[in-house]
Amino acid sequence: MYLYTSGMTVLVQIRDVDERVRDELKSRAAVEETTLNASPEVAARAGRRQPRRSDVFERSRARSERSGTPSAEVIRAGRDARGAIPQG
Numbered sequence: 819m820y821l822y823t824s825g826m827t828v829l830v831q832i833r834d835v836d837e838r839v840r841d842e843l844k845s846r847a848a849v850e851e852t853t854l855n856a857s858p859e860v861a862a863r864a865g866r867r868q869p870r871r872s873d874v875f876e877r878s879r880a881r882s883e884r885s886g887t888p889s890a891e892v893i894r895a896g897r898d899a900r901g902a903i904p905q906g
Contacts, residue, residue: 830858 840854847854 832858 843857844854847857
């Protein structure tokens with residue numbers, strides 16, 4: 819992959835893309851009435867709106883640490899409230 823910068827736009831070339839993937843991307847671009855060349859820009863903009871995986875895990879970890887009650891106890895209490903689970 820290489821980048822070419824000219825003014826405000828950047829040319830991105832991606833090599834070794836499977837033909838089926840390329841065809842799927844072209845098909846999606848046609849449905850969205852855009853071009854295959856615009857697809858990476860659209861994907862990049864959408865990606866910026868998505869939180870990073872590490873941020874999601876950190877927020878999840880922080881929530882579980884605030885709880886103070888282990889999840890196994892919460893599950894067990896829910897099962898006990900519904901009654902005994904029949905053993906196979």
